Amino acid sequence: MNINDLYDRNYVPYSNEASVxxxxxxxxxxxxxxxxxxxxxxxxISAVQNALFCCLSEAHQPDVLFTDHPDESTLQxxxxxxxxxxxLLKKADPPTQHVGNLGLDEDLHIKKTLHDLLDQxxxxxxxxxxxxxxxxxxxxxxxxNVECQSWSLGLCAERIAIAKAFSYGASAITGLHxxxxxxxxSSPCGACRQVIIExxxxxxxxxHHADGSESVHFSNDLLxxxxxxxxxxxxxxx
Ligand code: THU
Numbered sequence: 489m490n491i492n493d494l495y496d497r498n499y500v501p502y503s504n505e506a507s508v509x510x511x512x513x514x515x516x517x518x519x520x521x522x523x524x525x526x527x528x529x530x531x532x533i534s535a536v537q538n539a540l541f542c543c544l545s546e547a548h549q550p551d552v553l554f555t556d557h558p559d560e561s562t563l564q565x566x567x568x569x570x571x572x573x574x575x576l577l578k579k580a581d582p583p584t585q586h587v588g589n590l591g592l593d594e595d596l597h598i599k600k601t602l603h604d605l606l607d608q609x610x611x612x613x614x615x616x617x618x619x620x621x622x623x624x625x626x627x628x629x630x631x632x633n634v635e636c637q638s639w640s641l642g643l644c645a646e647r648i649a650i651a652k653a654f655s656y657g658a659s660a661i662t663g664l665h666x667x668x669x670x671x672x673x674s675s676p677c678g679a680c681r682q683v684i685i686e687x688x689x690x691x692x693x694x695x696h697h698a699d700g701s702e703s704v705h706f707s708n709d710l711l712x713x714x715x716x717x718x719x720x721x722x723x724x725x726x
Pocket of ligand 1: 611614616618632633634635642643644645646675676677680
């Protein structure tokens with residue numbers, strides 16, 4: 489993969505400002521992240537957060553972060569929170585060739601995969617693991633919830649799966665599966681519903697509950713009157 493391929497994997501219809509980040513883990517693997525915007529701007533996932541959370545959700549520890557936005561104010565938070573070092577991503581010679589593929593087997597067993605993924609959740613704050621799978625034009629991608637000491641920096645499993653899928657080359661998401669180990673009813677939070685609506689309009693969302701039962705919902709039914717505005721332009725740039 490070259491750096492331009494990675495820039496093409498941004499979803500930036502509101503700013504048109506693509507960004508990429510790479511993370512080298514302590515275990516020696518490389519992870520990529522692109523910017524995934526939302527019509528509700530504060531729900532945007534930066535390239536830096538995306539790359540870091542791709543790494544953390546795959547049970548790796550981030551070591552070095554490479555960013556094309558070294559002046560971004562949130563970098564200090566990540567430096568402190570995760571004890572990482574930060575370097576400039578040089579467009580001339582980026583280490584993108586090390587980035588592998590996080591796509592899962594097409595014929596995976598959904599319930600077993602969701603169950604096993606729960607062990608990868610980073611839940612030191614809540615001890616409430618959540619797992620997610622998204623179905624895309626390039627197969628399945630996974631997510632688990634990743635918590636930070638500073639709670640508002642963390643991300644839900646669904647949003648990590650969606651952001652990971654785009655960063656790793658998916659261009660369309662067609663379904664989502666969600667699972668929790670506890671809780672009467674596995675259900676996406678309001679913020680995730682807004683993100684789900686943007687990338688999976690009129691798609692099926694499968695909720696795999698703790699007791700083994702499953703309910704299937706259309707994404708639009710999960711968030712009636714979702715936030716939309718024609719004054720915010722939306723033309724997919726990927
Ligand atoms: N969580 C998710 O991962 N998805 C949701 O839709 C609901 C909440 C996580 C976030 C946090 O790590 C924990 O559950 C408790 O809020």
